[in-house]
Amino acid sequence: MGPRIGPAGEVPQVPDKETKATMGTENTPGGKASPDPQDVRPSVFHNIKLFVLCHSLLQLAQLMISGYLKSSISTVEKRFGLSSQTSGLLASFNEVGNTALIVFVSYFGSRVHRPRMIGYGAILVALAGLLMTLPHFISEPYRYDNTSPEDMPQDFKASLCLPTTSAPASAPSNGNCSSYTETQHLSVVGIMFVAQTLLGVGGVPIQPFGISYIDDFAHNSNSPLYLGILFAVTMMGPGLAFGLGSLMLRLYVDINQMPEGGISLTIKDPRWVGAWWLGFLIAAGAVALAAIPYFFFPKEMPKEKRELQFRRKVLAVTDSPARKGKDSPSKQSPGESTKKQDGLVQIAPNLTVIQFIKVFPRVLLQTLRHPIFLLVVLSQVCLSSMAAGMATFLPKFLERQFSITASYANLLIGCLSFPSVIVGIVVGGVLVKRLHLGPVGCGALCLLGMLLCLFFSLPLFFIGCSSHQIAGITHQTSAHPGLELSPSCMEACSCPLDGFNPVCDPSTRVEYITPCHAGCSSWVVQDALDNSQVFYTNCSCVVEGNPVLAGSCDSTCSHLVVPFLLLVSLGSALACLTHTPSFMLILRGVKKEDKTLAVGIQFMFLRILAWMPSPVIHGSAIDTTCVHWALSCGRRAVCRYYNNDLLRNRGTQRNLKAQRRLAWDGCGEDLLAGLGTGSWSLSALRRFIGLQFFFKTGSVICFALVLAVLRQQDKEARTKESRSSPAVEQQLLVSGPGKKPEDSRV
Secondary structure, eight states: OOOOOSSTTOOOSSOOHHHHHHHHHHHSGGGOOOOOTTSOOOOTTSOHHHHHHHHHHHHHHHHHHHHHHHHTHHHHHHHHTOOHHHHHHHHHHHHHHHHHHHTTHHHHTTTSOHHHHHHHHHHHHHHHHHHHHHHHHHSOOOOSOTTSOTTSOOOGGGGSOOOGGGOTTSSHHHHTOOHHHHHHHHHHHHHHHHHHHHHHHHTTTHHHHHHHHHHHHSOTTTHHHHHHHHHHHHTHHHHHHHHHHHHHTTSBTTTTSOOTTOOOOOTTSTTOOBOHHHHHHHHHHHHHHHHGGGGTSOSSOOOOOSOOHHHHHHHHHHSOHHHHTSOOGGGOOHHHHHHHHHHHSSSSTTSOHHHHHHHHHHHHHHHHTOHHHHHHHHHHHHHHHHHHHHHHHHHHHHHHHHTOOHHHHHHHIIIIIHHHHHHHHHHHHHHHHHTTOOHHHHHHHHHHHHHHHHHHHGGGGGOOOOOOEETTTSOOOTTOGGGOOOGGGGTTOOOOTTOOOOEEETTTTEEESSTTTTTOOEEEEEOOSSOOEEEEEOOTTSGGGOOEEESOOOOTTGGGHHHHHHHHHHHHHHHHTTHHHHHHHHHHSSOGGGHHHHHHHHHHHHIIIIITHHHHHHHHHHHTTEEEEEEETTEEEEEEEEOSOHHHHTTOHHHHHHHHHTSOTTTHHHHHHHHHHHTTOOOHHHHHHHHHHHHHHHHHHHHHHHHHHHHHHHHHHHHHHHHSSSOOOOOOSSOOTTOOOSSOOO
């Protein structure tokens, strides 16, 4: 699209300012405008390279704020008492607003001021990020021990075994369950759902308008390079989100309103809640800053005239002599460019909104009739479902399975998983380009990548840690005969029903929910050089009355987290090999005039069938492995303990009865509310990995069918060629400038 030349019907005698400045830049060595005083230097924002830079930074910040919730999902669950199913639904609401409006982007494409629309969307994303932090400021300070008085610092005495007559600790939990508390909880959760929806709505115009703007005004030879740079920078956004989460979750949640006596928690304590809200503030500020330049970019700018210098040198070395005789894309006639542009926008802009809505179902059904398109989209739905579940709950899974901190889990994912995804996408594109793969080759590459991904996923079923022995919750083995619990050891105690201050018996590696449930009546602090350790003593429910250590028992297999994540990263890289070849199969699997809408339909299906339901499905699967729920005002809140190895024990009714016999009278009835669902469930490890394996298997089946259909079509094409006199060359996915048939169908 060239520069504007004035009102219709008026023929200017001299070039306008933009064109004149461009001509001066083109004819002057070094790319600088001529020093003619009558020339008006164009604005710095009339530069497509600057737009590419700004858009790369904006999409980087947008994906950082979108992915930040996934890095702190377990922290948000603990802070506001959410189940994994609810947190998965919260994460998927980012796609609700996006899905509702993305289809209309193709309609409004070239009718609006695209840079300003991108700026407005970015401002909305920044406001949504600020709205996500609002629950922190309107909620009461986090109380990690519900038995502590509200007006006193939280200490170690709150959960000791105190005589029944002098312990009013068991009642406050019900006293706090007022209508105001419930209303505040619903308001906080509702605000987060609204913020996630607005986050998706604000992101609608950013990527589509930015890509089309670059493609319209960049040099034809430079456009792929610019888009490659854009995608490469953008892919670093989720990795930075997890890195930011790793830093923020090391800070205490109420860092802005710390209690007078400080806190007695460490980052390894299961009750620790990090400053999840601070990351949203930082990411929202980054998006707001990145949005400012878009209000200065023009609606249209002069099309880039020059090919990049280093690209010319590369082409001069790599291109064949036959290519040198062909016309350069920069020398195409204006009519040719106009024809191409008309072909890209002929679907939607000539229709009204009502006409577009009426014609969309017919075009949708016509597009879905292509078998290659349908099968490839279904395989991508399976892959996206796997990716959505993994991105949302992998940090929490690593925390629970290997007993590591949320900060360390985010650090590992940001350093290993996301770089492997980028490598997989790049290698897939290079293979398609270098090997000049046709449709059958692309289908074979996709199938090979998914088969290897499936193969390296098998060891994940056997890498994991056994469940902790939780007194009164998990089944106790005969190896510890002194652990059979009875109400007599804690008859003198008045333990809170909703208390949670885990302690560990180092000799038997058995964990107790609170010191009170271990029958401990006193505590002592041992100071060390690095940090101090808290021991609870006089414990009537512990073997030989040994002292217990504050905090959960350390895992004996935390060292397996790195090999586990390396296998996950390798599988992710192999799965991402299919990104480029599958996308090319979609582009070549429909008619030329349907390509633009086909890509829009593809992303719509991925959002509706994968990115929206997958986090909820994975969250529900994780919830079924919970064996102890925290209760808040009579309702299930966050899960405190998961069973990681019920698969080996098969979760029979015998195990359930054994668990029930070990429950205490004081809190057993409330604990059994969580045991009921856990009795029939598989382990958290196998349930989560099994769901991932299921989606990978579905993708393998779809790609196998794609390859079978492509081979059948190739066989029919060869038969037709042998019978027909003029041989029709089979079109390759990566073809030269002169090999573009009119109807590009696989």
